[in-house]
Amino acid sequence: MEPNVVFEIARCQPRHLRRVLQIERASFPGEPYTRDIFRELWCECGEFFFVVKVRRRIAGYIATRLREGNAEVISIAVDPAYRGAGAGAAMLEHTLERLAAAGARSVELMVREDNEAAIRFYRRFGFRRIGRCAAYYGDGEAGVRMRRTLDGPPKR
Numbered sequence: 001m002e003p004n005v006v007f008e009i010a011r012c013q014p015r016h017l018r019r020v021l022q023i024e025r026a027s028f029p030g031e032p033y034t035r036d037i038f039r040e041l042w043c044e045c046g047e048f049f050f051v052v053k054v055r056r057r058i059a060g061y062i063a064t065r066l067r068e069g070n071a072e073v074i075s076i077a078v079d080p081a082y083r084g085a086g087a088g089a090a091m092l093e094h095t096l097e098r099l100a101a102a103g104a105r106s107v108e109l110m111v112r113e114d115n116e117a118a119i120r121f122y123r124r125f126g127f128r129r130i131g132r133c134a135a136y137y138g139d140g141e142a143g144v145r146m147r148r149t150l151d152g153p154p155k156r
């Protein structure tokens, strides 16, 4: 993608879910979330389910749940054709700002232990490993639990 591309972040709408599902399938070919799961996430994540658009085309999504001050990033993915250009960072930054404004104190997530790119990505945003869950994923891969606090404005 060309440099200085503009990312537009918007609330995910039901009409976006078809494209979200496409990105999901391209990003997690092993165990993609289903359409039903996304419908549930749309209800559960509410104002913290965002899509990122590049020239009006949806390039990625992030779904985060907030419960009693503790948030969990349930899923984030960027279309492979749009990766490495800042779309993921733009979505995560936006989410952290909104969570902080809503009074969230911490954000957690689970990531495959072999997903080094994603672990690096989260570390840059201040997420630190707090645990490991053996054979968490269907193919036997371990899950790494990561967490960061949200005191004050989100730092990258």
Ligand SMILES: CC(C)(COP(=O)(O)OP(=O)(O)OC[C@H]1O[C@@H](n2cnc3c(N)ncnc32)[C@H](O)[C@@H]1OP(=O)(O)O)[C@@H](O)C(=O)NCCC(=O)NCCS
Binding pocket: 027, 028, 076, 077, 078, 079, 082, 083, 084, 085, 086, 087, 088, 089, 090, 110, 111, 112, 115, 117, 118, 121, 124
């Ligand atoms: C993790 C993910 C959401 C990051 O989205 P992204 O838009 O590629 O992220 P960004 O471009 O903001 O940042 C990625 C970093 O990797 C670098 N990068 C370079 N080429 C890249 C590429 N082809 N793919 C991914 N990252 C790349 C970027 O330069 C950037 O580093 P920087 O912040 O130091 O500049 C995306 O890689 C993805 O969808 N992965 C598959 C799904 C996944 O693993 N989700 C997380 C599951 S927990």
